[in-house]
Amino acid sequence: MRSHLLNDTTAESYRRSVTEGIERVAAKLATTTRPFTGVTVDALSPRIDEIDLDKPLLDTAAVLDELEDVYLRDAVYFHHPRYLAHLNCPVVIPAVLGEAILSAVNSSLDTWDQSAGGTLIERKLIDWTTARIGLGPVADGVFTSGGTQSNLQALLLAREEAKPARDGWEGPAAFTALRIFASEVSHFSVKKSAKLLGLSPDAVVSIPVDHDKRMQTVALARELERCRREGLVPMAVVATAGTTDFGSIDPLPEIAELCEQYGTWMHVDAAYGCGLLASVKYRDRIDGIERADSVTVDYHKSFFQPVSSSAVLVRDASTLRHATYHAEYLNPRRMVQERIPNQVDKSLQTTRRFDALKLWMTLRVMGADGVGQLFDEVCDLAAEGWKLLAADPRFDVVVAPSLSTLVFRYIPASVTDPAEIDRANLYARKALFASGDAVVAGTKVQGRHYLKFTLLNPETTVEDMSVVLDLIAGHAEQYLGESLDRAS
Structure with a gap:
């Protein structure tokens, strides 16, 4: 079975197997006439259930034939022009090439000694994105698995930054007074993050939207004032640049003014709208994003990247310390003094794919x-x-x-x-x-x-x-x- 390990002695086998798989997919893409076959769960489940995983086929061609039956034929194909459903994009060829390379080399982006140049490429892309946003000279960030994780990490940082606002508060009791403000059409991950972060059930304050499904800043100002009057702590305002349902963009400059007035962390969920960072015509639709304390971007939504490719960006790199833990076997503290760039120091994940390569190849x-x-x-x-x-x-x-x-x-x-x-x-x-x-x-x-x-x-x-x-x-x-x- 060592013949299946990818190494110097199996390079030719690797080439043949991957080429055969690519040819199958290319043929499928070329002949797909509908985004979906209409197969039902009841029809497909028995075909998969009858496969005995303890009895391998021992032949790549046979496995690909089987895969055609249980997956490729009935997959939902996002590249088809009549797939009009969710935030799934067709992908660009340079990114797919990047996916093939990163899977084969299999770098792990947690530490320098597992990734080397991969670390620097990811950091370069983070710097490129923060510059496009306009977050300033001490901005930073890290790639994540998607918008939900990015929003969770941003709100973790906001929570930790908000706690010192009340002297003597420590532990879970400090969380009960924290409040997050988000529009009524914001992403569900805001409420999910609040729960995961140990905040109270009423921590997320829903702000009504106007006719265009944008957060009403008058209502936001009223709720922020009520929060302060009642002795609560306005932990964060989540502004959305591209709501999932409507693609609406909250009034970012006005929200930034209110956040500054109330000393509140401003997070912009631009998982969808981040495509405007590269827009030739419509970049001004997200003016004000440069004033955010943190930003979520999903390259796998509007940069035409394969899943997953996302990042959380912050205005102040030092706030990422709230996600930092040191382990002697992985990233001991001495590495900071030695200026060894370990990405795990700022990530919620440890082992992490080199997803940045796809965007690098694309650009x-x-x-x-x-x-x-x-x-x-x-x-x-x-x-x-x-x-x-x-x-x-x-x-x-x-x-x-x-x-x-x-x-x-x-x-x-x-x-x-x-x-x-x-x-x-x-x-x-x-x-x-x-x-x-x-x-x-x-x-x-x-x-x-x-x-x-x-x-x-x-x-x-x-x-x-x-x-x-x-x-x-x-x-x-x-x-x-x-x-x-x-x-x-």
Whole structure:
């Protein structure tokens, strides 16, 4: 079995195996005509259940044949222009090449003696990103597994920075008065992080949004003042630059002013909107982000990177000390004096993939403008989609896009019962997914069911959107017709 270890004696075997796998995937990409086959859990589960993992096939070609049956054939393909559902992007080829390299070399980015140049490449990309944001000369950060982890680490730092605000507070009791302020459409990871950080159940204060789904700063100011009046500690304000449901961007300059006034940590969750950092046309939509204390970016959302590729950035590198622990076998304190750059000193993770290489390869091949042009294209596409929906009497569209998301609802001419319209939209989404012709997402707006296009594929066209809207209308009308038949 040593013949399967990747080393100097198996380099040719490695080349053959990987080439065969790449050829299978390339053939699949070239011949995929729908984003999904429509396979059900009940249909796919038995095929996987019957595989005996204790009886290997011992042949790469046979394993790839099996993989075709249990995965490749029925995978959801984000590269297809009618995949319009979640924040999943098609990926660029230089990043996929980077993925292949980093997997084979298998560097671990926790310490210098496990990664060498990988450490410096990651640090260079952190510096590049903080410069794009404008966080200043002492900014820093680290790559993470995704936006949820980035938000958790940012709020950990905010918690530790907020505790000294009250003399004599120590331990869990100090956490009961801490408050986080986030809009009512902010990411669920804000509340999840508060729980993981040991804060009280009412620690997250939900701030209402305006018609454009942006945080109302008047309401934020009122809540911050109430917090101070009641002797509570405003630990952090989480501003969102690209909400998951609407792509809306909170008023960052106004929020920054309030954070400065109240001495509150400002975190910007730009997991989605970070693509604007490379934008050729729309960078000004996130003006004010440079005033943040911490920022979340997800390159695997809007820089067209494979999962995972994310980072948390901070204005003041010294705040990362709150995530630092020293172990003699790994990163002893003496290494700090010796100026040995160990990334584990600022990460919540220990063993960590060299995900930065994917972004490095992308920027070295395409350049930031190349990435930004792709993101601008999907923002432009969303603007065209907004016009399409606004002009179509069959649909109610919620808000004009700030990024590349459209939330809408099919409104039949003959039905006025909101609950029945909800059911028609839910049915249409499920039926569309089952058909495999397209994939769209869903959400709720003021308690009612809506559908969602998340446009992250520059290959998607207005015609694609138009066809999918017709399919949605057709499925909804089929449900309503059958419902009428049942009632009669």
